[in-house]
Structures are given as structure tokens and as C-alpha cells.
Amino acid sequence: MTHTAVAYGMDDRLQREFDELVLRHYQQAYNLAYRLTGNAADAEDLVQEAFLRAYRFFDRYDRSMPFMNWFSRILTNLYIDEYRRRGRLRTVSIDEVYNGEDGEEGTTMDLPDTAPDPLERALSNEYIHAIQEGLQHLSPEFRIAVVLADLEGHSYEEIAEITKTSIGTVRSRIHRGRKQLRDYIQKRHPNLFERGDLK
């Protein structure tokens, strides 16, 4: 094996390991990207770019860290770069609301007043759309913190590691992000907050 081949050719074993990681985490990565970008096309681009970057720097991957934590860092960094580069031009495409690509029950739409409790079953598409829209209205830092905490289920410590910030920053971002999101959803769907002994 020549020197160049050693430098540029990835080991077969590493290649297989990376392929396996892609297969295992593709779904989760796409979900994360979709929740950040809010539409399928951008999410696909983001996931592809993130996996490419992960592949290029795979020799720097520290095996003591879960792959998804490392990969989330790459993906969120890419997302923030892209967001800053592009500005806030494309946030949500409205035409993707009810086309059933969310893995939900197609075009069925529950009316909020007829549903006994919107939280008892899976959320209807309307609510999902509203929440996704609310996420898009947050600043990218808040959105990343909220998505990592509530959708991906990471601890504050892990989020601090992924975003390379302090735990105090993570805590305040999550708190403020949730509050902004709550205000947004509450304005459009107050019935989601009217259940039980609330208010």
C-alpha cells in the first residue's frame, strides 16, 4: 500500500463500521433534521451533508461518546451555518402539511372540539403542524436545545456537550424556548391547554 493510499483510503473495517452506523441512525438523524428545518427537502440535504462530514472526519470520532451525540453536534453545527448563510428565507413550506409524509394517518383531520382529549391519542396533523410551525418561530439555538431535549430525549449535560455550551446556557435556552413555543401554540390552539383543572 502506498503512502497516498494509506492517507486517503479508509480502512475496510472502518468503512463497514460507518455504513452500519448510517443504517442504524439514519431514521433518527432524519427526524432530527426534519424537526430543525421543518421540511423534507432541506432535511434530506442536511442529513446527507452531515453524514458526508461525519464520514470525512470519522477518524476523529471518539468512541467513548455515543455516535448520535457526535453526529448531532455535526448536524446542528451544519444547520446553524446553513441558517446563518441563508437567512430566514425558507422556514416552513405550507404545502407539506397534510400530505401524510409525517407518518400520520394521511389526510384525516380531527376537529378539536369533537375530540375528547387531544392528548389521549396521537396528535392530529393539525396540532403537529402547529407545533412544527412554532418550532420554526424559535431562534435556531433555542430550537436546537428544545428539539434535543424533548424530541431526542437528551439530558442537559449531553446537550451542553453537543452544542459546546454550558449547562446554564442549555437550561435557559430550553426554558425560554419552551415558553415561546407555549405562547405560540396557545395563541392558535388554546384548547390544547384547556384540559382538566388547568386555568
Added chain:
Amino acid sequence: MNCRYVQSRLSAYLDFELSGDEQQLIRSHLEECIECSCEFESLRRTKQLLRRMPVVKPRTGPEQVLLRVRQAQPAAPRPAWGIRWHPPRTWQYAGGLVLAAAILFWGRSKDSETPTMTTASPTTSYTIPTSNPLLPAVAPELSTVYRPYIPNPFRRTAYPMTEPPLIPSVSYPMDPMLGYQPISAWNSIPSQPKFIETQR
């Protein structure tokens, strides 16, 4: 514990990210404060809503990603000696030690250069000059130190104690130019010393 403090920590409380004491304090506050508990309930509902968001299924499988990854080349491995040179850890430690020692002993040597000597006269005091080959020799009268006489009981009185032997040392075959016995002469070294009679 005021409401403002509690409300700033409600999300962390919700995620069990506070210490046990704080968690307990906020829980007891929420039991008595309606305003804070309403705020807490709405945040809890927000978190519930987020947690119920379904997992989005991608339109395409991971094959596309794998294909693109195959075409791409991995980045060149990071050189062991980068552009910014970092000395090895051991060198860093050694450098630190040398620096610390220099700082420590610099002060020490300054102290030892000027020892206080007891002089005979209380008015004048002389210092012992250090013998520095780079500096000119100090005048001897300045360098004399007058010390009080302390008798030494172990002082040698007679010297030498024994007479030197009259018989000269044994002569061996030795190369006068080399100064030591040549190897060729080793065999001729007598096992017994040869006594040479001399006139007294």
C-alpha cells in the same frame, strides 16, 4: 423562595435537572402557589406535546447517503506534527520544573552569597568574597576575616608520625615513555618482589 426564582427553574424542575434539595423546595412551593403551578402545568403540557410528536419517516432510504459517501473521499488524516507545534507533554513538564527550580533557587543563592559573619570588632564587618574566576581577585586585607579563637582539641600536634622506609620501592619492568607497564612485559613481572640491596 419567590415566584420569580421558581418560574425561572420550572423547565429544569420538569426535566429533573435540579439538585434534590432544589427539586424539593420547588415542589413545596408549587403546592401552595397557584400562579406558579399554572405556569408549570402549561410548560408540562408543552413538553408533553413535543414528546408526542411522531417520528418523521424519510422519503428515501439511507442508500442515497451511502452512495454519496462512497464517492466522497475522507479527509486527510491529521498530521502528527501539525502546523502549530505542540511540544510533547513530558517536555512541557520538564520545562515547568526547570522554571520552578530556577525561581526557587535564584532567591536561595542570593541569600547564601551574603552570610552574616561574627566579627571581632562590632563596628566593622567584612564579607567573604566569593571566588569568581571572572572577577579580579579581591585585596587580601579586605578578605581577611577576624574570627574569635576557638581551640580545636583534635588539632594534630606531631607530623609525620612514622619514618619513611629507607629501602626504595620495588622496581618493575616499566616502559619509561609510556608510564605504565607494556602488555608485552606482563609475563616478565615477577610474582615476588625483587629486593635490591643498597648501601645505607
